[in-house]
Amino acid sequence: xxxxxxxxxxxxxxxxxxQEAGAQGLILLVGNAEAxxxxxxxxxxxxxxxxxxxxxxxxxxxxxxxxxxxAGTETLFADDVEIDDIIxxxxxxxxxxxxxxxxxxxxxxxxxxxxxxxxxxAAGRAIHFLPPSRYYNTLKLQQLVPGGQxxxxxxxxxxSMRLIKEAIEIEAIDEACALGYEMHCVAxxxxxPGIIEQDIVGKMEGVALAKGWGVSFPTILTQHGETLHxxxxxxxxxxxxxxxxDAGVESNAHYASDFTRTYPTSGKFTQKQREVxxxxxxxxxxxxxxxxxxxxxxxxxLATARKMLEGLQALGLVRGDLxxxxxxxxxxxxxxxxxxxxxxxxxxxxxxxxxxxVGYDPDQQRAKQLGLGSLRMARxxxxxxxxxxxxxxxxIPALIEKFKKEGLGGDFVNYAKLESYYDFGGIRxxxxxxxxxxxxxxxxxxxxxxxxxxxxxxxxx
Amino acid sequence: xxxxxxxxxxxxxxxxxxQEAGAQGLILLVGNAEAxxxxxxxxxxxxxxxxxxxxxxxxxxxxxxxxxxxAGTETLFADDVEIDDIIxxxxxxxxxxxxxxxxxxxxxxxxxxxxxxxxxxAAGRAIHFLPPSRYYNTLKLQQLVPGGQxxxxxxxxxxSMRLIKEAIEIEAIDEACALGYEMHCVAxxxxxPGIIEQDIVGKMEGVALAKGWGVSFPTILTQHGETLHxxxxxxxxxxxxxxxxDAGVESNAHYASDFTRTYPTSGKFTQKQREVxxxxxxxxxxxxxxxxxxxxxxxxxLATARKMLEGLQALGLVRGDLxxxxxxxxxxxxxxxxxxxxxxxxxxxxxxxxxxxVGYDPDQQRAKQLGLGSLRMARxxxxxxxxxxxxxxxxIPALIEKFKKEGLGGDFVNYAKLESYYDFGGIRxxxxxxxxxxxxxxxxxxxxxxxxxxxxxxxxx
Numbered sequence: 001x002x003x004x005x006x007x008x009x010x011x012x013x014x015x016x017x018x019q020e021a022g023a024q025g026l027i028l029l030v031g032n033a034e035a036x037x038x039x040x041x042x043x044x045x046x047x048x049x050x051x052x053x054x055x056x057x058x059x060x061x062x063x064x065x066x067x068x069x070x071a072g073t074e075t076l077f078a079d080d081v082e083i084d085d086i087i088x089x090x091x092x093x094x095x096x097x098x099x100x101x102x103x104x105x106x107x108x109x110x111x112x113x114x115x116x117x118x119x120x121x122a123a124g125r126a127i128h129f130l131p132p133s134r135y136y137n138t139l140k141l142q143q144l145v146p147g148g149q150x151x152x153x154x155x156x157x158x159x160s161m162r163l164i165k166e167a168i169e170i171e172a173i174d175e176a177c178a179l180g181y182e183m184h185c186v187a188x189x190x191x192x193p194g195i196i197e198q199d200i201v202g203k204m205e206g207v208a209l210a211k212g213w214g215v216s217f218p219t220i221l222t223q224h225g226e227t228l229h230x231x232x233x234x235x236x237x238x239x240x241x242x243x244x245x246d247a248g249v250e251s252n253a254h255y256a257s258d259f260t261r262t263y264p265t266s267g268k269f270t271q272k273q274r275e276v277x278x279x280x281x282x283x284x285x286x287x288x289x290x291x292x293x294x295x296x297x298x299x300x301x302l303a304t305a306r307k308m309l310e311g312l313q314a315l316g317l318v319r320g321d322l323x324x325x326x327x328x329x330x331x332x333x334x335x336x337x338x339x340x341x342x343x344x345x346x347x348x349x350x351x352x353x354x355x356x357x358v359g360y361d362p363d364q365q366r367a368k369q370l371g372l373g374s375l376r377m378a379r380x381x382x383x384x385x386x387x388x389x390x391x392x393x394x395x396i397p398a399l400i401e402k403f404k405k406e407g408l409g410g411d412f413v414n415y416a417k418l419e420s421y422y423d424f425g426g427i428r429x430x431x432x433x434x435x436x437x438x439x440x441x442x443x444x445x446x447x448x449x450x451x452x453x454x455x456x457x458x459x460x461x
Numbered sequence: 462x463x464x465x466x467x468x469x470x471x472x473x474x475x476x477x478x479x480q481e482a483g484a485q486g487l488i489l490l491v492g493n494a495e496a497x498x499x500x501x502x503x504x505x506x507x508x509x510x511x512x513x514x515x516x517x518x519x520x521x522x523x524x525x526x527x528x529x530x531x532a533g534t535e536t537l538f539a540d541d542v543e544i545d546d547i548i549x550x551x552x553x554x555x556x557x558x559x560x561x562x563x564x565x566x567x568x569x570x571x572x573x574x575x576x577x578x579x580x581x582x583a584a585g586r587a588i589h590f591l592p593p594s595r596y597y598n599t600l601k602l603q604q605l606v607p608g609g610q611x612x613x614x615x616x617x618x619x620x621s622m623r624l625i626k627e628a629i630e631i632e633a634i635d636e637a638c639a640l641g642y643e644m645h646c647v648a649x650x651x652x653x654p655g656i657i658e659q660d661i662v663g664k665m666e667g668v669a670l671a672k673g674w675g676v677s678f679p680t681i682l683t684q685h686g687e688t689l690h691x692x693x694x695x696x697x698x699x700x701x702x703x704x705x706x707d708a709g710v711e712s713n714a715h716y717a718s719d720f721t722r723t724y725p726t727s728g729k730f731t732q733k734q735r736e737v738x739x740x741x742x743x744x745x746x747x748x749x750x751x752x753x754x755x756x757x758x759x760x761x762x763l764a765t766a767r768k769m770l771e772g773l774q775a776l777g778l779v780r781g782d783l784x785x786x787x788x789x790x791x792x793x794x795x796x797x798x799x800x801x802x803x804x805x806x807x808x809x810x811x812x813x814x815x816x817x818x819v820g821y822d823p824d825q826q827r828a829k830q831l832g833l834g835s836l837r838m839a840r841x842x843x844x845x846x847x848x849x850x851x852x853x854x855x856x857i858p859a860l861i862e863k864f865k866k867e868g869l870g871g872d873f874v875n876y877a878k879l880e881s882y883y884d885f886g887g888i889r890x891x892x893x894x895x896x897x898x899x900x901x902x903x904x905x906x907x908x909x910x911x912x913x914x915x916x917x918x919x920x921x922x
Contacts, residue, residue, distance in 0.1 A: 035496055036595050037508050039813035044505040045497050046692070086859045087797050090688035133500050135596035199671045206667015210660045217503050231507070255485050259672035336548050352500035398547045 001057045001101070001170055001253075008103035010055050010161065013066060018069045018128070019159040026072070027154060028117065029055060031063040033136040045152050045214060049137070050345035051130055051158055051353075053254055058144050064113050065104070066120075069128075069285065075106040077113040088202035115146045127152040130142030133352035155353050162350055163342065163358070164384035168275025170434060170443075172255040173344070173386055177432055177444025178255030179249035183207040187221070188458060192264055197221055197233035204247060207261050212249040216256035216347040219451040220246035223263065225426025226394040228337060236280045241265045242273060242425045248347055256347040258388055260430030261448055267459040269452055275453050276393055277427050283366035283391035284429045284450065287339060291381060291389065291440040293432055298364065298378035301339040304391050305331035305371070312393075317421070320412045330412045336396070343432055346402070348376060349386075371410065385435040386443065392428030414430030462518045462562070463629055469564035471516050471622065472528060472535065476634065478532045478591070486531070486587030488615060489514060489578065489605070492524040494597040496860040508677060510598070511806035512591055512619055512814075514715055516794070518563045525574050527581075530589075535902075536567040538574040580607045589615040595812035616814050623811055624803065624819070625845035631895060631904075632715040634847055637673065638893055638905025640710035641718030644668040647681070647911050648706050649919060652724055658682055658694035665708060673710040677717035679807040681707035686887025687855040689798060701884045702726045703734055709808055717808040719849055721891035722909055728920040730913055736738065737854050738888050738913050740772030744852035745890045747798060752842060752850065752894055752901040759825065761841035762800040763843065765852050766832070766855035773854075778882070781873045791873045793832025794864055797857070801849035802837035804893055809837060810847075846896040847904065853889030856882040 018027065028417055034043040038313040048059050056076075064077040076099045081092045081248040099107045108116070117127060128151035140150065165173065183204050189201045201219050210216045218231050225244035237243070241264050249256035262277065264270070269277055285305040289301045306326045312318045312365040318330060325331070342349035342358060350358045356366055359377040367373045377387050400418055403409045429450055449458040479488065492513040495504040507519050516536075517526055536562045542553045544754070560568045578588060589612035592597040602609065626634065642664050651661040662759040663682050669676045679692050688707035697706070704726050709719035723738065725731070730738060744765040751761045762807040767787045773779045779791060786792070803810035803819060811819045817827055820838040828834045837846050861879055864870040890911055893904040 035498070035505065036813075037496070037505070038511060038807045039594050039809065041812065042808060044496065044498070045679060070491020081862055083859060087857055088688070088690045090685060091859065134497050135600055139596055139600060202667045202669070202671020204667075206663045206665075208663070209666045218506060226552060227549070227551045270474045347500045347503060348500065351502065352497075396548055398544060398552065402544055442621060 001059065004101060004103045006168065007057045008149045013161060014055065014157055015067060015069055015072060017160065017350055018153060019099055020155065021153045023069055023126070023128060023151070023153045025128060026117075027069060028127050028129040029065040029343055030066070030129065030132075030140055031056070031058070031251040032061060032134060032135050033140075034061050035134065035136070047213075048252070048254070049133060050350070051162070053345055054158075056096055056104075059254075060098075062110055064110065064137050066113075066116060066364055073106065074104045075108055075116070076104045077110050077116075079110045080258060114144060121145070126151075128225075130158065131352055131354065134355060147197060149353055158458050159350055159353055159358050162344060164382065165344060165434070166384075167240050167257065169344065170386070172251060172253045173257070173432070173434075174443055174445070175253070175258075176216070176243060176251040176255045176257040179208065179212045180247070180253060180259050181444050181446055181448060182211065184245065184259055184261060187247070188261070188287055189461075191237065191243055191263055191265055191459070193237050193239040195237055196236050197223070197237060200222055201233045208249045211249055213254060214251040214256060216248035220260075222243065223265065223425060225392075225428065226396045226424075228394070228426075239266045240270065242427060244426060246430065256343055256345070257444065258343055258347050258430065259448055260390055260428045261450070261455070261457060262427040262429065263347050263455060268456055272424070274452050275315060276424070279308055279436050280391050280393050280427045280429050281451055282311065282440060284431065288431065288440060288442065290434060291387070291435060292438065293382050293435060294380065296316075296361075296364070296378060296380045297340065297387060298372075298375065301372060301375050301378070302326055303338055305335070308334060308391065308393065316417050316420050318412050319356065320415060325412050326410065328410065329369035329371060330409060332369055332373075333399060333409060333413065334393045334395075335391060336374065336394070336399065337372050338372070338375030338377070339394065340390050340433075343386050343388055351376075381435045383426065383435050383437050387433050387435070388430055390428055390430030390431050393424030394428060395424045396426075397422045418440045424426055463774060465562060465564045466725035467517045467629065470517060474622060475516060476528060476530055476533060478621065479614060482528065482614045482618065482884050484530055484587070484612070484614045485856050486588060487578075487581050487591060488526070489588050489590040490526040491590065491593075491598050491601055492519070493522060493595060493606055494601075495522050496595065496597070499715075505714060508674075510594060511715070511811070512623070514806055515619075515623055517565075517847045517894040518880065519559055520715075520789070521559075523571055525571065527574075527577060535565045536569055536577070537854065538569050538571050538577075539564045540571045550558070562728050572625060582606070584737045587612075590858065591615060591688050592813055592815065592915055598785065612771060617817055620811055620814055621767065623805060624849050626805060630716065631847070633712060633714045634893070634895075635904055635906070636711055636714070637677070637712040637716045637718040638720075640673045640712060641708070641720050642905050643672065643707065644905055645707060645720055646711055649724060650707070650724070650922075652698060652704055652726055652920070654698050654700040654726055656698055658696050658698060662694045665706075668738070669710045673712045674715060674737040675711055677719060680835045681705065681721075684726065684886060686853075686889065687727065687885075689855070689887075700727045701731065703888060705887060705889055707889060715806055717804055717806070718893055718905065718911055719804055719854075719891065721851055721889045722894065722911070722916070723890065724916060724920060725840045729917055733885070734888075735913050736776055737885070738826060740769055741852050741890050742912055744768050744893065745850055745892065746793065748852065749892065749894060749903065752848070752896060753899065754843050755841065757825070757838050757839060758821075758848060759833075762833060762836050762839070763787055765800055766796070766803060769795060769852065769854065777878050778875050779873050780875060786873050789809070789871065789873065790830035791834060791870060793834075794860060794870060794874065795856075796852060796855045797831050797835065797855070797860065798853065799832070799836030799838070799882040801894075804847050804849055810876060812837075813819065842896045843871050844896050844898050848896070849890055849891055850894050851891030853887060855887030856885045857887075858883045
């Protein structure tokens with residue numbers, strides 16, 4: 001948790017932004033409840049709502065707040081523990097002292113929230129709330145504000161603040177990246193043909209839990225990189241394959257890291273693997289060089305798409321005019337995802353608030369094309385943006401067949417040659433990047449080995 | 462997953478039990494959805510609903526089933542993946558082949574469920590469903606059966622089946638216990654004064670994730686054993702303390718284990734620690750010796766309460782007639798929880814179906830007394846019951862003060878002497894036990910070191 005002043009200042013800024021947007025009434029912030037895995041008393045690991053953490057800091061279940069836009073007053077709704085709870089949970093600080101820690105003047109029992117909201121509604125006052133990120137919050141909001149809709153003014157105000165990371169947040173993300181670095185090193189060192197993938201996942205996630213809050217999202221670790229979201233880890237590691245590891249750590253301060261590396265399971269790339277790897281690496285480097293204030297990340301995405309097609313053309317997999325191929329979205333056949341996303345308290349930062357509001361400037365339209373259409377962060381870059389740089393090339397037989405059958409690749413795609421890549425898998429290389437005043441900085445104390453030579457050298461150790 | 466015949470047989474038995482109970486209409490089984498941690502696409506680790514796993518086996522989100530009690534027909538509601546999903550998830554087996562794997566004749570899209578339930582309701586047919594274990598299921602059931610209540614007939618039928626473990630389930634629990642054994646050994650070996658508790662938790666849970674599905678419940682690892690549910694692991698390990706580790710593994714087949722051991726952080730018990738530890742160990746042993754078909758677990762709980770008071774009397778902490786103290790619930794001051802609970806697909810098996818229906822015979826009333834009132838499993842034991850044996854002694858200053866102030870301990874408690882135990886902490890020893898034809902068997906291939914000498918010897922290694 002940061003110092004009290006941080007939360008006081010953030011809430012003051014939020015109220016001011018709402019006033020400037022002409023909003024009136026109350027802001028309702030709802031913290032998370034525990035999420036049952038099997039029954040009420042067997043829950044998943046506790047995780048607070050990210051926007052609550054940002055404005056209220058308090059890292060405990062069953063809390064809510066009302067911030068009065070008109071009067072400027074703030075109330076924390078939470079319950080003090082009783083003697084029976086002390087037996088199970090130990091002595092706990094009072095709600096009053098928790099409110100003091102984040103500079104909130106008034107406290108009320110959690111159960112008083114319903115009446116407070118109802119009274120405000122009866123008086124004709126607007127209740128501004130964010131889209132619920134969990135089923136509990138959906139139920140709670142249905143109960144508190146029946147028929148109500150999330151407030152676009154509030155969503156926009158929150159996004160405008162959380163999108164630009166403060167110095168203390170950048171420090172926290174650097175720390176999460178240090179843990180992500182450590183976790184990825186453990187993973188890399190554990191790659192040995194013959195073992196089950198799950199063995200590596202356990203070792204990795206053990207590091208995340210020992211040093212941080214856990215993983216920042218379900219670990220992707222697969223010898224089928226062409227399956228973009230693969231959460232099954234029951235395969236034996238085979239020699240000669242490519243292993244994609246896309247994983248991050250959430251620090252104890254709840255900031256995320258998110259790195260991807262692709263390793264040859266035998267320690268050395270084959271010639272064919274190295275050729276494709278080099279293209280992805282070149283795209284990653286290009287994006288990093290281009291990322292700076294003033295350019296849009298959409299432009300950077302498209303530049304890497306062009307670079308990728310140039311490399312694939314040299315391999316004889318595509319042919320034709322590069323600019324035309326970029327315009328037609330041919331790169332999407334090989335990289336059906338975007339170049340990157342915002343990162344912060346969430347690994348896809350604020351995705352619960354709406355992908356387009358978070359990742360697109362008001363003057364930007366999201367494309368429908370495969371690949372570019374999946375770009376989560378397209379905005380014009382400004383200092384304080386924290387984004388991922390994660391190009392990838394995948395050979396997805398079902399997608400190639402679809403392109404071929406439906407003529408989606410025009411004459412640009414060499415399907416005959418592509419067939420020899422059907423068992424290739426996929427490659428992705430991902431770093432976390434801060435936009436600075438003059439350019440960009442890769443986050444974390446050290447960069448994971450990334451070039452083909454660096455990767456092979458790291459695997460020799 | 463077990464063989465098809467297992468699920469076919471279980472569902473046939475369930476229908477038969479419902480018919481015998483005079484129930485008519487449809488059984489609605491609702492599988493889980495993914496549980497968002499931060500937003501829709503960043504979820505906690507997938508975990509299927511346990512009753513769904515028991516009757517339907519299929520380990521994937523967004524499935525439901527209707528079992529017709531009157532006609533004996535069965536329908537699986539689930540969606541086939543589309544081309545866009547294949548890009549992200551890889552090729553998937555069809556719903557038809559999944560239904561075949563568990564012997565269900567008819568399949569329909571997930572979205573057809575609402576209409577199927579509505580049509581049955583319109584025809585005046587009863588819809589029997591279980592209590593929802595997660596907020597998603599609450600929302601889904603509100604939508605499908607507005608105003609409906611869980612079916613007591615269905616709850617009782619399911620409990621009667623899941624309570625008595627089949628041979629294949631016992632094998633699966635033995636396997637989960639083998640993993641739990643391994644995890645606890647890693648934890649014990651990691652106890653070193655000076656490190657942070659979280660380091661050990663990470664190492665332990667890494668084992669659970671490498672070899673199994675993960676932990677079967679949030680790990681309790683604390684030098685404040687007197688705080689019964691302590692999930693914060695930020696303390697430095699101090700010499701001379703007692704470390705309670707209560708943790709289990711869920712196997713990949715989704716069965717739980719649950720063990721507790723208490724270790725002297727310096728490797729050797731002090732005289733004072735050893736005295737109390739010996740009492741807890743004697744209670745654990747007594748419960749295991751008594752556990753066999755015919756006796757109720759309530760009787761076993763009370764016998765261990767008497768044993769505990771006998772030991773505490775020898776230490777001068779209580780005084781008076783043992784039977785009177787047992788009747789007055791004096792043991793609850795030291796062990797405010799029950800002796801054990803059922804275990805199976807859930808670590809507290811079927812707790813979502815109602816603690817009393819699961820753990821109490823129809824002729825048993827749950828007590829209100831501290832300790833005995835928290836007993837989750839009181840039933841008359843029969844072969845196939847899988848239960849925990851977990852006595853503990855804790856010195857909880859807030860509770861002792863409450864007893865003293867409110868006179869709850871009568872003249873039985875030596876409060877003056879108890880004060881010297883205020884910084885003692887707590888001790889718990891827990892094994893998992895199968896009730897057999899003639900007695901009981903501790904589950905898992907090996908028992909974790911349990912006696913004071915065994916524990917010290919294990920820590921010397």
